[in-house]
Amino acid sequence: MKTLTALTATFAALVVAAPAHAWQPSKPIEFVVTSSPGGGTDNFARMIQSVIAKHNLISQSIVVVNKGGGSGAEGFLTVKTAAGDAHKVIFGTNNAYLLPYVAKLGYKFSDMTPVAALALDEFLLWVKNDAPYKSAKEYIEAVKAKPDTFKMAGSQSKDTDQTLTSMLSASTGAKFIYVPFQGGGAVGTQLAGGHVDSHTNNPNESIGQWKAEQVRPLCVFSPTRLASTTKVTATMGWSDIPTCKEQGLPVERFQMPRTVWLPDGVPADAVTYYADILKKVSETPEWKEYIARTVQTGQFLAGDAFKAFIANDDKNSRAVFEREGWIVK
């Protein structure tokens, strides 16, 4: 009887004394980056690492590991081999849940625990600076007039750029030749050199060439104009770029979330722990500076809001994948 009382007391004490975060890292944490060094996801993860280090948000040390093989699938497979290990944090984009559609991989989306999204990377329609088109509408009309002659460059195949190109073609009837290159940098140079007619690079991938007046943006695939008001060229800045909807294109919104994941079967406390840390990261001045410099849209999503975002993005992309016949199995 006495033992029982003692046990109950201990139990009660534990429950009462349990801090806000019952889970704390007990060994060094591994940041698994699903791109090669230098890629957008790599910058995203290393930025978070440097903010955490600067503000001492995590007492354990953090090791960044690049596993970018197979378009990032190599990194996401960590969720299988490290199931239940909350010391492995995986960084990606929407490829986390879209990759398993287009390639037969050893993991399913249900094997991952969503933690948070910290930013939305924007997509713009770019043409060469000396191209005759004044507006996005004009360009699309020109493409429609001569189908299958205009070249749209993008990074990789069956990834965000090609998805957006497909949405654009399906909704406007403008038929492009899609040419896949290795990454946003190569895509940008191809347009600056006049080898292709347009691309849909993220702002950060083409800011240098815009500044040098080699390329210029026609519109941004976002419901509202970009926030940054700094001038890039003598006359224009990011906020001066019209939205594609304003220009009469039927694709209103296309954004790529920068996401953070944990393996399946980790304690719920651990998810909250990381979500809280990342929330703090997203509120630091360094983070805001990074968002402003790379012209992304800072938006912190966790919990149900993040899940709802995923469900919506998944539905839209899946529709494109099905139409294009990209889905494997």
Add this chain to the structure above:
Amino acid sequence: MDNLASLFHGFSVALSFHHIFLMLVGILLGILVGVLPGLGAPNGVSLLLPLTFTMDPVAAIILLTSMYWGALFGGSTTSILFNIPGEPSSVATTFDGYPLAQKGKATEALSYAFLSAGFGALVGVIVITLLSGVVQKFALRFSAPEYFAVYFLAFCSFIGLGGAPVLKTVVSIGCGFALAAVGMDSVSGSLRLTFEFDALLAGISFLVVVIGLFGIGELILTVEEGLQLKGIEARVRPSDVLRTMAMMPRHWATLLRSALVGCWMGITPGGPTAASFMSYGLARRFSKYRQGFGKGEPDGIIAPETADHSAGTAAMLPMLALGIPGSATAAVMLGGLMIWGLNPGPMLFVERPDFVWGLIASMYLGNVIGVILVLATVPMFASILRIPFAIIGPAIVVICFVGAYTVGSRPFDLWVALGFGFVGYLFKKLNYPIAPLILAMVIGDKAEDAFRQSLIMSKGALSVFWSNALVGTLMALALLLLVWPVAARVLFGGGRSSAP
């Protein structure tokens, strides 16, 4: 003249005690990661990257680039001493460097390698200094067909030369292409040759294959040939370094040709590895001592080393001017540039001249310091060969496997290295050449991507490869190199060109 003034300004930025100290640290760390096979410059630089977050950009890039130079130098050391390339770009150095070291002339071999590396790097920096204004326009002319033509040129200059029977070369090159195709295909976005085996998703790492083919394959051969438990009777005299130095001017033709090949391949997207192979191929073709190649001919060390370093250095130019990384290491540095708050691209030269010219000035200094440092270590490294095989053999096995694991932290890679050890042994026993396999693995998938991109752009018309003067010239040159051995035999009579 503008460039020269900017360069002097750059020297005033780079020449500070702090920066020179960082150069020394960077180069020493670089030699360390270069010597260990598998660790390599890209891994070393990304390990060091977090340390630079709090540094100012000029100091940070000096530290990282110095590490890169160090790693390039260090990579040749193990190629020559143990036939294990520390870096992908030092594979071609093994062809003659290792045989020369086996003859007991390790000091000469290492000195040749380091001196020509230093020369190559210096030419590379001079080219950067002179061309920084115009290269951007030139590089913008490169699209998929031009890329393909550059890779094709590299293949033709290396393959066209005599040597192994044609059929065996074709088999070897075919194996290389097949291995390069494993993993995600970026043009179609589908997985190829992975057989739903997760470990193959990321493809087969070229470095791991090299460690197996060369390092482990060589060990198996040595063991079979009756364990030589003695070390090589290498005389290690520091004066040999000076003697080699005096020999260098005799090889001026090879030096110059290789430096030019290197700069060309560094500025165009060929890269250091392709440059070293191409340069080796050309040196062999133009050499009076063709029979000596593969048996320890100094030109066979000088050519790949010079080209490797001038390409590695010149590759910094497209990185700075266009934001396109010319090598894996440059890609990591590019990531660093963004974290330090710089925007790589055409405007970098205009917006941050202190950064760009400080970096270029530091390349001059870094490479001079690098050559002096590595030459000082030659006697030390060369005397490693005197250690009996019973001790050094097991150590090499350990280094090989540690190296294979470090490449991507994948346990599966250990099996790959072991498997390719046996493949390497078989290749040597059956007299199949390994070099074409390596070349196909390194630039095979890039060449394939460029070829398919070209055809997508031209809607399937092969005429795209002759569609403008640039790509047409490159293709014609490549084809000329390909048929040269046959043509030479017809024109100048047979006999001479039958190389071993």
